[in-house]
Amino acid sequence: MLAEDPTLGEHGYGVYKGWTKTPTDRAAELRRLREELLSHRAEIDTVYDWLVTNLSPIKTLTECSYSLKHIAERAIGTYVSNGQLIAAALMAGYPTGRPRGHNVLVAVSRRDLKRVLDGRWSRTF
Template sequence: MTTDRRRKAEIRALQAATGATYLVARRQIVALDEVMQQHPQLTSFGIGVFDPRRKTAEQRRTELAAGREELVGRVAMVMETAAWLRESITPIKTPTVSSYTVKHVMERVTGRYVTNGECIAAALLTGYTFKYAQPNVLFGMSTRDLKRMN
């Protein structure tokens, strides 16, 4: 018997949305949870919150929590983005490509909207080298592959 009913409901919802098996859906949710634990400022916006200097500490905390919750709810899109990245873009050692650039290239190629945070989470899941450049992240991705798709 499952002790965490909410987690089981999340897995079943992802399973229904993607058609994946229960085990695959569970692994995807666990993988995203691990990335979010390793990167506590990761939200659907990117890294941190929009325009933090104009907000109080409480507003920043509230916005950060809401953005993280939104990203957790978009696990299916994160996994689709990760699959697209694996198939389309060759990893390199030096992080030089902005997550925002990758997001726009993917939107043009696939015709599907993806948030900056979803793109970042997918690239982190995929294992690209990275460097923070808030609110974006620089990734070690082949610029040749990106230019070819434009």
């Protein structure tokens, strides 16, 4: 997953305020963020399980990864980083858009999303 997305790290794509850093500092920060993301494999697996249990993938990009991360946090009951959400969505095969800043659009069913937001989601994942 990370090999396919060389700029994906714990907080999503890229480095926060990367334009203010030297290329060397930007590269070092991205390496650190990627290592941090890799160290959270168990959390990514939990988000993956929640996604595939509750939100069907569709073709049309519908929801921002940052919004989905907050929805997943409420459902799972623990912190989820933007990068963890994106990594889980990619692992599960959900279509995603091109990065916009740290975020991407993810193609999830709006009907399923409404069901989750209404509190009617599966707690067994």
